[in-house]
Amino acid sequence: MKTRILSTLLLAFVFTAGCSVEEPPTAEKLAEAERYLSEHGGEAAYRALAFDLYKDVVEAGTEDEQVRAHFGLGMIQFLDLVQAIPSLVASSGGAEGEEAGGASLPPPEQLAKTIHVFVHQALEKGIVDHFAHVIAQPDFTFTFENLVLPATEPTQPTVVLSGEWDITEIAGLYGVFQIAVGAVDLVYAYDGVLATVLDAALSGKPVPAMPSNPAEIPAWISEAAIALGLKPLPWLRPEFGKLADPAELVAIRARFVDGFGALTLSMEYLDAEHDDQGDDVFPKSSFVSTLVAKFTQDFIASTAANLLGYGVLHETFSDLKASVEHDGSVYIPADGIWNLLGQAKSFLGEYDGPLDPVGMRIPGLNLSRLFSHPITDLKDPKAGLLPWFDAEGTFFSESEQEPWTDKNGNGDADAGEFTDGGIDGFLDADFDGVADAAGRPGDGDTVFNDYLGLRTDATRLGPIGHESPCADGAVDRPNGIVDPVYLFFCNGNFNGLLVPVTDSTSSMELYEVDGSRDYGNPDIMRLLSTIVWLVENL
Amino acid sequence: MKHLHKLLVLPLVLGLPLTASASSIIFPSTGGKASSMAGAWVAQGDDLSVMDHNPAEMVRFDRYGVEGHYTAYNYSASFDPDPIVGIGDPPAATNTGDFVNHIPNFYGLFPVSERWRIGAGLFTPVGPRHTYGDSGAQRYMVQQAQVQLAWITVSAAYKILDNLAASLSLDTAYVSAYQKIGLGLFPGFRSFDGSIIVEGGGIQIPRPKVGLLWDISPEWHLGFVGAPGMDLNIRGTISADVPQVGFDPETATDEVVASQRYPSEARLGLGWTPGNFRAEAGLRYYRWSEYKEQTINLTNNNIGGFEIADLSVKKDYRDTVAFQIGGGYRFLRDHEVRAGYAYDGQAPSNSSLTINDFDAPKHILALGYGYDISPKWQVNVAFNHSQMEERRVTDSAHEAIAVLGTPPAMGNGLYKWGVQTFSIQTGYWF
Numbered sequence: 001m002k003t004r005i006l007s008t009l010l011l012a013f014v015f016t017a018g019c020s021v022e023e024p025p026t027a028e029k030l031a032e033a034e035r036y037l038s039e040h041g042g043e044a045a046y047r048a049l050a051f052d053l054y055k056d057v058v059e060a061g062t063e064d065e066q067v068r069a070h071f072g073l074g075m076i077q078f079l080d081l082v083q084a085i086p087s088l089v090a091s092s093g094g095a096e097g098e099e100a101g102g103a104s105l106p107p108p109e110q111l112a113k114t115i116h117v118f119v120h121q122a123l124e125k126g127i128v129d130h131f132a133h134v135i136a137q138p139d140f141t142f143t144f145e146n147l148v149l150p151a152t153e154p155t156q157p158t159v160v161l162s163g164e165w166d167i168t169e170i171a172g173l174y175g176v177f178q179i180a181v182g183a184v185d186l187v188y189a190y191d192g193v194l195a196t197v198l199d200a201a202l203s204g205k206p207v208p209a210m211p212s213n214p215a216e217i218p219a220w221i222s223e224a225a226i227a228l229g230l231k232p233l234p235w236l237r238p239e240f241g242k243l244a245d246p247a248e249l250v251a252i253r254a255r256f257v258d259g260f261g262a263l264t265l266s267m268e269y270l271d272a273e274h275d276d277q278g279d280d281v282f283p284k285s286s287f288v289s290t291l292v293a294k295f296t297q298d299f300i301a302s303t304a305a306n307l308l309g310y311g312v313l314h315e316t317f318s319d320l321k322a323s324v325e326h327d328g329s330v331y332i333p334a335d336g337i338w339n340l341l342g343q344a345k346s347f348l349g350e351y352d353g354p355l356d357p358v359g360m361r362i363p364g365l366n367l368s369r370l371f372s373h374p375i376t377d378l379k380d381p382k383a384g385l386l387p388w389f390d391a392e393g394t395f396f397s398e399s400e401q402e403p404w405t406d407k408n409g410n411g412d413a414d415a416g417e418f419t420d421g422g423i424d425g426f427l428d429a430d431f432d433g434v435a436d437a438a439g440r441p442g443d444g445d446t447v448f449n450d451y452l453g454l455r456t457d458a459t460r461l462g463p464i465g466h467e468s469p470c471a472d473g474a475v476d477r478p479n480g481i482v483d484p485v486y487l488f489f490c491n492g493n494f495n496g497l498l499v500p501v502t503d504s505t506s507s508m509e510l511y512e513v514d515g516s517r518d519y520g521n522p523d524i525m526r527l528l529s530t531i532v533w534l535v536e537n538l
Numbered sequence: 539m540k541h542l543h544k545l546l547v548l549p550l551v552l553g554l555p556l557t558a559s560a561s562s563i564i565f566p567s568t569g570g571k572a573s574s575m576a577g578a579w580v581a582q583g584d585d586l587s588v589m590d591h592n593p594a595e596m597v598r599f600d601r602y603g604v605e606g607h608y609t610a611y612n613y614s615a616s617f618d619p620d621p622i623v624g625i626g627d628p629p630a631a632t633n634t635g636d637f638v639n640h641i642p643n644f645y646g647l648f649p650v651s652e653r654w655r656i657g658a659g660l661f662t663p664v665g666p667r668h669t670y671g672d673s674g675a676q677r678y679m680v681q682q683a684q685v686q687l688a689w690i691t692v693s694a695a696y697k698i699l700d701n702l703a704a705s706l707s708l709d710t711a712y713v714s715a716y717q718k719i720g721l722g723l724f725p726g727f728r729s730f731d732g733s734i735i736v737e738g739g740g741i742q743i744p745r746p747k748v749g750l751l752w753d754i755s756p757e758w759h760l761g762f763v764g765a766p767g768m769d770l771n772i773r774g775t776i777s778a779d780v781p782q783v784g785f786d787p788e789t790a791t792d793e794v795v796a797s798q799r800y801p802s803e804a805r806l807g808l809g810w811t812p813g814n815f816r817a818e819a820g821l822r823y824y825r826w827s828e829y830k831e832q833t834i835n836l837t838n839n840n841i842g843g844f845e846i847a848d849l850s851v852k853k854d855y856r857d858t859v860a861f862q863i864g865g866g867y868r869f870l871r872d873h874e875v876r877a878g879y880a881y882d883g884q885a886p887s888n889s890s891l892t893i894n895d896f897d898a899p900k901h902i903l904a905l906g907y908g909y910d911i912s913p914k915w916q917v918n919v920a921f922n923h924s925q926m927e928e929r930r931v932t933d934s935a936h937e938a939i940a941v942l943g944t945p946p947a948m949g950n951g952l953y954k955w956g957v958q959t960f961s962i963q964t965g966y967w968f
Contacts, residue, residue: 106845118782150624
């Protein structure tokens with residue numbers, strides 16, 4: 001009898017201690033998760049709690065509950081990413097990890113693969129796939145009572161994202177991350193490119209200072225690459241930059257179309273909002289400026305945002321989608337963006353160069369060509385993406401900032417070198433077209449410090465053409481600008497990706513495709529030289 | 539994304555409750571009788587669990603005997619983290635799951651001659667598995683831990699004089715351990731968490747144990763036992779499950795040999811057995827300062843394409859001395875009630891504490907009852923409650939395992955720990 005009592009007590013002790021607690025229903029879990037996210041969304045610790053609850057709801061909840069749970073999971077991953085990446089960047093400057101860890105990164109190819117996986121897991125599975133369930137529900141909203149992301153540095157402000165989130169915001173994030181995944185996929189589709197970028201970025205080795213002489217820049221590019229450990233130079237490696245599998249481009253193209261489509265949808269939802277916007281995280285009337293103000297106090301960005309309405313964004317996203325989706329559809333930035341550039345002229349000091357797209361040679365983009373006529377070998381000097389380079393990998397270049405490009409250093413203009421008619425890059429100060437007491441024009445000082453100007457006058461700054469190495473007898477036509485460095489992109493329109501733009505004959509828009517010619521290397525060089533000119537005047 | 543950080547800082551790969559063993563309640567302080575006197579069983583023990591406490595006491599038995607013991611071990615641990623900069627205030631975490639461990643152990647004794655006794659024992663915890671939540675800050679210390687153990691002791695005791703005996707034992711064990719620890723791609727951010735799983739096992743090199751028993755008088759007894767430290771080694775695998783970067787536990791794996799030290803120990807007990815009453819007071823010393831590091835040596839030093847150096851986790855432990863006192867009173871000839879109290883110190887420094895590697899000064903209260911059903915057959919039960927002092931850690935040295943970035947300090951906070959055991963034993967003497 002006593003033995004039996006003892007056994008009963010023992011069994012009761014063991015079994016009651018081992019009993020599991022009954023699981024709460026998914027509605028309770030969802031409510032708890034949403035409370036954590038809404039009231040403490042800025043704290044990773046509470047998001048961690050909500051994360052596991054949401055996962056349970058996705059597994060076992062009703063259809064409506066699952067949609068809300070997918071939103072929660074996507075937002076948690078997004079917020080984790082927003083908080084984690086800056087912290088990581090802030091903590092990983094320098095090479096201290098090697099001493100601290102005794103662990104090292106894998107070879108660049110393996111690391112590139114790892115990052116590619118990460119992008120798909122974190123962005124696609126973690127955010128895009130979850131939000132895909134949500135944007136199918138047009139009436140979905142979620143209100144964050146308190147969503148304040150802490151500053152990553154003491155000097156930085158916190159980011160307040162409290163308010164109502166609806167399809168405008170969710171579709172916007174969906175689109176941004178879908179495009180980001182597509183962009184990484186596109187780079188990764190070319191062998192060795194991402195690995196090379198990572199190899200250089202993570203080397204931690206110093207790069208030699210950029211030369212003041214622009215003619216030395218091409219050689220410096222090779223020196224810098226070698227200094228970063230890229231030896232042999234990537235573009236000399238046979239396997240580098242080849243399109244691994246053109247069939248993959250189909251899915252990438254679809255991803256871009258989907259992404260730009262979601263961004264367009266986002267703007268359409270915003271346009272259709274007629275309810276009180278007082279509690280919206282990004283109110284309709286100040287959508288872009290509020291969005292920018294949340295993340296930066298930069299004056300230029302804020303000014304630009306104030307000038308940019310969501311209508312411009314809608315047109316931009318829609319046009320980009322069309323350009324990716326339909327062969328022959330060229331993306332030319334919306335007039336609103338050109339107007340914005342015009343406004344920006346006030347920041348440019350004494351800059352008197354071109355600002356309009358025609359003058360700058362800003363191309364239109366036929367994005368469909370990335371997929372329908374892809375470059376199959378980036379390093380191919382004639383059909384690739386890189387400018388012409390010699391057997392040592394040094395980019396072939398010239399400069400227009402001195403009377404000649406003296407490649408052999410003998411002081412004469414020899415075969416293969418060129419002159420600019422004895423007139424250097426300086427403006428003729430007294431406009432008399434002769435060398436005077438000031439010593440110019442026509443009096444080079446052997447220093448590459450000449451004025452970046454337009455070559456519009458045959459007397460003072462005459463046009464210069466360039467013998468091109470791309471084909472026998474080929475000559476690049478003058479591009480009307482002083483090019484500090486002149487490179488030779490033989491595939492100057494990147495298989496039709498870049499399209500020349502001209503003033504529109506229509507009253508509906510400012511610019512249109514220039515169907516009379518192809519975009520070419522002189523256009524690229526004029527664009528790059530203009531950018532250098534702009535930067536110098538900022 | 540500069541470097542792979544801190545993947546070397548793998549805590550407690552063996553998963554053995556080493557510090558908890560200092561509390562006299564896990565092993566080898568087993569037995570329904572011994573635990574009911576708080577483990578004060580070195581000088582006047584009278585069951586076969588003396589093979590764990592002081593095998594020289596085997597000389598007290600003149601008959602063949604077998605005993606079966608069962609202990610239910612109910613473990614509770616909680617950790618309430620302090621707020622973490624940039625992360626917020628994580629919730630408190632407690633262990634759940636199979637936290638009632640079932641521990642059977644068996645002994646047999648054979649009196650070879652008037653002076654010689656030999657015996658053997660088997661100590662086999664079954665299913666001690668602890669599961670913690672995936673959301674709390676403790677996930678970077680432990681998510682799941684399980685240890686299977688078969689601890690075998692073979693002892694021989696020799697009666698040197700009528701009142702003096704000595705013993706020599708060899709203890710060995712097969713240890714099987716499994717531990718799952720959170721691996722933060724960016725520690726603190728749940729959606730980027732993966733896990734590291736370490737599992738393996740191994741037979742340990744036998745450890746000698748020497749015991750002495752001196753019956754000073756019919757009522758007074760002095761017992762001593764000592765054993766050197768030993769290295770516990772496990773061979774197994776380490777694997778990473780981090781889908782965010784393509785670490786699949788099937789492929790992101792390497793073979794490991796994990797080692798840690800089990801310390802030297804010495805016990806001294808003074809027993810008093812006047813008539814129906816008995817008592818013992820004792821001291822137990824563990825030389826925890828031997829335990830300076832855990833090492834994990836990888837065969838290929840590669841997990842998922844990432845090169846990983848051999849690992850060494852430094853330990854900051856101090857020697858401990860425990861005080862044990864217990865007594866029993868026999869009544870109605872066949873019945874005995876027992877009680878005991880023990881106090882044990884804290885081995886690891888506060889900064890070394892984690893929820894899985896926790897220790898603090900302990901107060902152990904014990905109660906027990908025994909009934910001799912017949913001269914050959916006895917039954918004993920015992921209940922122990924061990925209350926650890928709370929520990930608030932503000933200078934934790936614990937670092938989360940991070941693939942990238944520098945993890946924030948996540949080991950600060952309030953730790954609580956407690957355990958209750960219920961034991962029953964029966965023995966038969968032929």
